Amino acid sequence: MRFGVVVFPGTWSDRDCGHVVQDVLGAELVYLWHKDRDLGGADCVILPGGFSYGDYLRAGAIARFSPVMESVAAFAERGGLVWGICNGFQVLCEAGLLPGALVRNACLEFRCEWTHLRCERETTPFTRGLAAGQVIRVPISHGEGNYTADPATLDALERRGQVVFRYCDERGETTAGANPNGSQRSIAGIVSERGNVLGMMPHPERCAEAELGGTDGLLLFRSAMEAAAAVTLA
């Protein structure tokens, strides 16, 4: 099982994702440079957090045009697992691989803090190790993580079960106080219609070891590892 971690020049979670993949999970790792089109035989491609090309324009707006994204889009089209975390989620939305957009946090400030997430669907490749309704603890770190889409898109997402994570309190309630960025319907993560592309703002690679404050992120990494082994690309 091999994870490919995409590296834009302004990416910074690449090393953290690589660390979890290699040192914590003992899986194979290949870094995918933004200027290359080769996905290095990856079974699951991670688009990590950071500021891709500086994101002075709009987070991910330039990254979608990069050579590596052409290959990522084609890989997703063939059913490959693609996992956007933080900036990676923003890039996936900009690239049209996921619907909606991530706009400035409602509080108008950057937020780095622990959040609780409720797993809304355990049947995706990334959440098969979780139970529906399970509450996990995962940190966020972003200034533009306010998930926004028009009501019809949101309704369609709900109907098709594409909402995978919602911000909630420790008991699993989706209160306004538990929503750190104003995301509509407390959405923290969504999958594509086929379920093989996940975008989420929180950082599971920051909670994969007890000494960093939690290990819930491992549930997602392990799920993706197992699922990737079962994927046959079209």
Place this chain on the structure above:
Amino acid sequence: MSPLTIDRRKLREVALTPEEYLEIVEQLGREPNHVELGMLGVLWSEHCSYKSSRPLLRQLPTEGPRVLQGPGENAGAVDIGDGWAVVFKVESHNHPSAIEPYQGAATGVGGILRDVIAMGARPIALLDSLRFGPLPASRHHFDGVVAGVGGYGNCIGVPTVGGEVYFDECYAGNPLVNAMCVGLVRADRLQRARAGGAGNVLLLVGAQTGRDGIHGASFASLELDGAVEERRPAVQVGNPFLEKCLLEACLELADRPGVVAIQDLGAAGLTSAVAEAASRSGAGARLDVARVPRRERGMTPYEVMLSESQERMLVVVEPGRQADLAEVFARWDLEASAIGEVTGDGLLVVTDGAEEVARVPVDLLTDGAPVRRLEGCPPAQQPALVDMDCLIAEPADLGATLLRLLASPNLGSRRPIFRRYDHMVGDATVVPPGGDAAVLRVPGGRLGLAVTIDGNGRYCRLDPHAGAQIAVAEAARNLVAVGARPLAVTDCLNFGSPERPEVYWQLERAVAGIASACQALGVPVVSGNVSLYNESERGGAIDPTPVIGMVGLLDDRDRRLQAGFAADGDVVLVAGRIGGELGGSEYLRVLHGQDGGRPPAIDLDRERAVQELVLDAAGAGLLRSAHDVAEGGLLVALAECCLLGGRGVRCTALAPDAGVRLDAACFGESQGRFVLSAPPESLRALERLAREHGVELARLGVTGGDAIELDGQLRVPLAEARAAWDGALLENPPHAGGLSV
């Protein structure tokens, strides 16, 4: 000496005195031209030359068995074992932040990052020490600076893990923004920015050069005057994305053969970078400004040499190696231009194409600034302040007093700040901000690196010597509170104009205090920065504010301690004397509007003893938590332990020492104290250990419940304490009002 033949206004523009000008003429044997004058002016500024503070700084202990690099390089470095060196430095960006808070703070972070990168180290942590005028009036400064620090650090992907902030009227016109960066490098890969032998090529890498920041260093060496708007061009604009590319490229370069040195371009831009790198090798340099890529048309050689455009590095390579390195620059889409070469004649020669525009001995630039022997004299009002009568009415309600203090911006929760900073990127933050010190894990072993930054301007105004000693002691105490042994110091000396005898006296006393405290606690100073002329028309000179950045080491980070109470039923103790010195306390200021008194006494032997006790107890696994008792005194520290741990405490009535009032025992800021918690079964061993160290250890109570209780003296529900504490820095605290004494 010849009489002055130059317009004084022109000298003022480059911040040189007539005497200094005459010295230049004497040394050169002729009058300097316009470009030379600009170059000399900027390198002879206080900011670059330390001409007023240099004689004092020699007192600081800079050596120790672990020191790999002391002051004089881009940053200091200390051996931490396992083959690693920790590289760190603090620097001020006060004047730019006064004018343009966001960009001033952002480029302050950018600058200190480059200092660490130049040593070949990967930055792993940032800290900030901030001072503003009181809220809400200074909120624009506060918000802008916090956004700027976060804007740069969050984008480049280096976690901001610690810091401190205080609010006082004296900083209203001249806020302080000190940024500290900590990096890691394999000890055998530590770089030094020495240009080496003749023929080596000077590559300018990174951003194009613009007119931004011209005279930045000189500007930092003048008081802030009414012409603040006009000085805006002296503030640079940051591009953290470009710096990220520069960071990665420089770290790749540091491992390449043929790369001789990497030097940051900071204050005084190209002039300083080339002169310093050449000077460290006793070499000269020749450079052609026509080969410097510009972002603006029509720039003069003067402007190119003095520009402080950000995100630029000077890379010195052996001749013929340039082509090998081209792919690194291409990968990161960086421009790298050969702008000159190292020479053997000790001269810095600048040309504009074929035309020579400057020729100055490197020595004259870097070491030529005449040391200014200034006279210090204690301020006239000093005795009155120190002897000020502290007798005031005792508060009727201790609980309400505690709530008032917890809601003070100087004591309240810092979460509204650090949640705006990415403090987790890098997967290394084992103890996050909010406690006494942050702890970062060091890859590949069990080591933990603890970092903190501390200072107290009020204590230093009342007694600069004791105040500076306290800053060192408190920084060490913060490291010890997480279980780390203090290793070394970086200091940032923020003062007013040294030309005022009372300010120079403060500087003398504070440096002596730092030196003696560092000596006593065994922590050498390996890097630092001096920021003088922190004055404004409105407020005069700031309080003397020496700031101490300190790093410490845990051999096994699993032995780390937290500040908050960790379990119900634990015994709560205070190590050190209960004491009760109210002078200079937050209690006096908040409750009684008094800003004076004698600051708490500091006894460095006792300080060392109590720190050794806590380290031994932590190492033996006897403790569950430890927290430094600082501003706000014992009761505020106790409340913080409860708030951070999410559980209350039940204490017996506090019995003050003979002759000490209860409010003084509760809120006095006596030094050398920790609040500890431990499982009951550890108590005996702890008491034995305390006796061995000759340290008082008093039992206060037991953790648990949902209130802070002192039997018969006070009971404050934790929820009320939390509302007060959480809201202290918020613009619209959710539970504002209702807190009164």
